[in-house]
Amino acid sequence: MSQEVQDTKIENVIIIGSGPAGLTSAIYSARANLAPLMIEGEEAGGQLMLTTEVENFPGFEHGVTGSELIGVMRKQAERFGTRFITRNVTKVDFSQRPFKVWIGDKLHLAKTIIISTGASAKYLGLPSERTYMNRGVSACATCDGAFFRNQEIVVVGGGDTAMEEAQFLTRFASKVYLVHRRDHFRASKIMAERTMKNPKVEVIWNSEVIEVIGDGKSMTGAKIRNVVDETVKEMPVTGLFLAIGHKPNTDLFKGVLDMNETGYLVTQPNTTYTNIPGVFAAGDVQDHVYRQAITAAGTGCMAAIDAERWLEGQESH
Known part of the structure; x- marks a missing residue:
């Protein structure tokens, strides 16, 4: 398969970021046969990789380490056909569809994007x-x-x-x-x-x-x-x-997506829709209130369902 053909493939969904939000959206979109591509970044797994013991994630009565929890979620996403690239996205262009996502000089195209790049504690x-x-x-x-x-x-x-x-x-x-x-x-x-x-x-x-x-x-x-x-x-x-604040990882999307004054992506109420149709945001990148693994996973599920339904709507036109 030549390089060119490979590059012109249009993904159904590209997920940027790989914490509980991204991985949950990968599990859901993979099971919906959307064959998601996850660009998990070089600090794959997000903030959970920095915590030792997680005792409040439902389903683990004896607790679980952050990296174990991420590991289990990643295997689950992989089992249903998620593909992973462990590099950082360097540039995006959401001005027209298909959306463009670059990793260095390699271009990837997608019908929908789920952003789950999280936040970092200061x-x-x-x-x-x-x-x-x-x-x-x-x-x-x-x-x-x-x-x-x-x-x-x-x-x-x-x-x-x-x-x-x-x-x-x-x-x-x-x-x-x-x-x-x-x-x-x-x-x-x-x-x-x-x-x-x-x-x-x-x-x-x-x-x-x-x-x-x-x-x-x-x-x-x-x-x-x-x-x-x-x-x-x-x-x-x-x-x-x-407790000196968090910084959402949204530098890539400045001037492209609507943000609040501290840089969190703004989503439409009770959805994961951003201001650009076909681009969705989940997890701590758009949540400055709860910031828990379980709420991130919840919005990851929402983003996958929102993306799947949006795609169906596009295809029926």
């Missing part, structure tokens, strides 16, 4: 933070909070998410230090007041975490610097939760 950018990732450092309180029973921990942030995470973590931790680099929160008043009234939460104002300390195996403390007087103190905390 980190402080400390080398020590990377060292103790999943060994004390986390970007998801609902995922990891239960592993910190009766421990003293730090939450970094000043928005509503930080307030929610701090509140949530007081169910497990004996003490939550909320570290914020300013002298006031940007969170809503009601959330800020509720957090400050919580006896288990202590706010450390005008401060930032400058180093995560550990024994090589797990985190044993954090160095906190006061940004006003530059004093540094070491705190014996065993957990560091980052």
Whole structure:
């Protein structure tokens, strides 16, 4: 088969991104005989690959690691005929159909596109933070909070998410230090007041975490610097939760698809339709509210059904 013939094949559906949203849409569209092509990216599997234990995904009563869960989903998608390319999409053109998707200089064409490129938690950018990732450092309180029973921990942030995470973590931790680099929160008043009234939460104002300390195996403390007087103190905390926001992975689609002010793709209510007919979005790339593996999988299922029905509608014209 010559290169040219191969390139002119028009896929029914190309799925960009391979977390629970993308893989669920692959399972559904593959079972609908759409023979999906998934471009899973070089960081295949998404945020779940960064979590150790997942205890809240239905069907795994003893929990499952993030990478195991992704592995099982990927095999399931493959079993029904999904094809995978483990590279990053470098460019798209959705201005006309068939839609164009490039990986380097290789062009792929598709009748429909499902975007499930997810979001990435924002980190402080400390080398020590990377060292103790999943060994004390986390970007998801609902995922990891239960592993910190009766421990003293730090939450970094000043928005509503930080307030929610701090509140949530007081169910497990004996003490939550909320570290914020300013002298006031940007969170809503009601959330800020509720957090400050919580006896288990202590706010450390005008401060930032400058180093995560550990024994090589797990985190044993954090160095906190006061940004006003530059004093540094070491705190014996065993957990560091980052609540400084997420960044949706939507740079590829700037100027092409409708986004909100923080870059999340906007989908039409109760659907996965973007502003371009035939292009759908699922998972954390369009969900800044729930951000769970199970909700991502749910919208992945919706996207596959939306794409399949849209294709049927096109073919019947």
